[in-house]
Amino acid sequence: MPRLWIDTVGCQMNVLDSELVVAALRRQGWDLAATTADADAVFFNTCSVRQHAEDKVYSALGRIRLEKERRPGLVVGVLGCMAQKDQALVRSRAPWVDLVVGPGQLHRVPVLVEAIRAGGGPQVEVALGRTAGSRVEIARSFESYDPDRDPTMRPNPFQAFVRTQTGCDKFCSFCVVPHVRGPEQARAPDTILAEARRLVAEGCREITLIGQTVNSYRWTGGGTTHRLADLLVRLDAVAGLDRIRFVTNYPRDMTPDLVAAVRDLPKVCPYLHVPAQHGSDAVLARMRRGYTISEYREMFAMVRAELPHAAVTSDFIVGFCGETDAEFQATLDLVRESGFKNSFIFKYSPRPGTKAFQRQPDDVPEGVKKERHRVLLDAQTEASRAGNLPFVGTRQQVLVEGLSVRDEKRGSAGTPPAADGEAQLTGRTPCDRIVVFDAPLRLVGRLVDVDIVAAGPWSLGGLVAESAAGAPVPGGAEVACGTPLPLYPIRLPGVGPEARGT
Numbered sequence: 001m002p003r004l005w006i007d008t009v010g011c012q013m014n015v016l017d018s019e020l021v022v023a024a025l026r027r028q029g030w031d032l033a034a035t036t037a038d039a040d041a042v043f044f045n046t047c048s049v050r051q052h053a054e055d056k057v058y059s060a061l062g063r064i065r066l067e068k069e070r071r072p073g074l075v076v077g078v079l080g081c082m083a084q085k086d087q088a089l090v091r092s093r094a095p096w097v098d099l100v101v102g103p104g105q106l107h108r109v110p111v112l113v114e115a116i117r118a119g120g121g122p123q124v125e126v127a128l129g130r131t132a133g134s135r136v137e138i139a140r141s142f143e144s145y146d147p148d149r150d151p152t153m154r155p156n157p158f159q160a161f162v163r164t165q166t167g168c169d170k171f172c173s174f175c176v177v178p179h180v181r182g183p184e185q186a187r188a189p190d191t192i193l194a195e196a197r198r199l200v201a202e203g204c205r206e207i208t209l210i211g212q213t214v215n216s217y218r219w220t221g222g223g224t225t226h227r228l229a230d231l232l233v234r235l236d237a238v239a240g241l242d243r244i245r246f247v248t249n250y251p252r253d254m255t256p257d258l259v260a261a262v263r264d265l266p267k268v269c270p271y272l273h274v275p276a277q278h279g280s281d282a283v284l285a286r287m288r289r290g291y292t293i294s295e296y297r298e299m300f301a302m303v304r305a306e307l308p309h310a311a312v313t314s315d316f317i318v319g320f321c322g323e324t325d326a327e328f329q330a331t332l333d334l335v336r337e338s339g340f341k342n343s344f345i346f347k348y349s350p351r352p353g354t355k356a357f358q359r360q361p362d363d364v365p366e367g368v369k370k371e372r373h374r375v376l377l378d379a380q381t382e383a384s385r386a387g388n389l390p391f392v393g394t395r396q397q398v399l400v401e402g403l404s405v406r407d408e409k410r411g412s413a414g415t416p417p418a419a420d421g422e423a424q425l426t427g428r429t430p431c432d433r434i435v436v437f438d439a440p441l442r443l444v445g446r447l448v449d450v451d452i453v454a455a456g457p458w459s460l461g462g463l464v465a466e467s468a469a470g471a472p473v474p475g476g477a478e479v480a481c482g483t484p485l486p487l488y489p490i491r492l493p494g495v496g497p498e499a500r501g502t
């Protein structure tokens, strides 16, 4: 049985893409390898959003070179955004790569791998570039690839991503995504619904809808137009599903009907990731974000009025072309005043092919970018800590996801906790706050009530409600304000501002 080793970097789209590639190969008789040394194929599913993410892939390709020299039959593949963006460059920098497949061609991976293994030589398949034809031709070249799902292919069977649309048409001046993931194309609501029902039948309890601008979702057919709010109404009615999330939101498309849907539909989580990117109008204009900061603030105020307890999170770029001290200060002010649950903070990285790369010099020195990153991160850390403190003394519903990082490390060091023994587990509240608590492993995949007893900036500490009943629960504001609180070593994907800081 041939074995595959796959490394995934980047966003949720890539996590889902990797799941689907693994599933397709498994159906052809492949299994997963634990290390590259016992793999017959080594794939890197790549990200092009920042240079650093690309550099890491080239380093990894350098490390795999020796393995390929020892075993020429090993298939080395570069999948995803770097494959689309730099198909020729990848093979010239790393000629030992056999397979280069863009995000729109991933369904072809099994056939291409077989062709390589049969002696057919290197295989490259990517979609058309954004100026290489008519919109329809380009869109068609990014084929949709969301086949049947299988719970054994996911990191855990009770959570799943579901794609609402591919690509992006917003063309923010800094962003490579519209170039590598192609035109925005919505999936039909019936297809999304059918996938959700199937996932629930397989034991899935939480679905996260994903799209580059998920709230721009619009599908027209049969004389009607479906928006994201309509989709949420239909998903909320799926029996057996407990939680629905959706990411990422575009500020201008955060419409009152969508906010009302989040407010009124019980399964839709009060968690909104709405990246502002910057706090200054001049920079937002240079970024071609399509809104002013007062429009962002209005949207934010509407969300706060309708959903006072919702967690709102953001992305920010520091050191964008021409960013002055005063402009940076505007971002800092926005973070200090908004109370984002967390923000992903990135240093600007010029991306070939984008408008900013072509027209605006990357003129903020690296040292200044670093310092602004640190200052903004500190401000967000304070905001996150302040936002978490009021949870101490409350009871929260948590979907238990697995071992905490601490116990995960212990497990990989050879002392995994017994299935029925206590372990340090982690899960999330509906508003996406991470909770860490001691409980038996069998609770993984279940919804449990947890009494929150401690808070740090990136996680809450708690006691499972039943065991908390008789236990002294250090209570409320006193503990929160006066005592140094335990912090938990949690770094799950997508958590904390540094987690996506590639």
Ligand code: SAH
Binding pocket: 011, 049, 050, 174, 175, 176, 177, 211, 212, 213, 247, 248, 275, 277, 315, 316, 317, 346, 347, 348, 349, 350, 351
């Ligand atoms: N809509 C997408 C955005 C993808 S990129 C989503 O699903 O999140 C994710 C984040 O990376 C962006 O919000 C932006 O903050 C950051 N980013 C994008 N291009 C960048 C660049 N050239 N340099 C630094 N950060 C960038």
Ligand code: F3S
Binding pocket: 168, 169, 170, 171, 172, 175, 176, 177, 178, 212, 213, 250
């Ligand atoms: Fe990128 Fe802007 Fe689209 S950040 S993914 S071009 S909304």
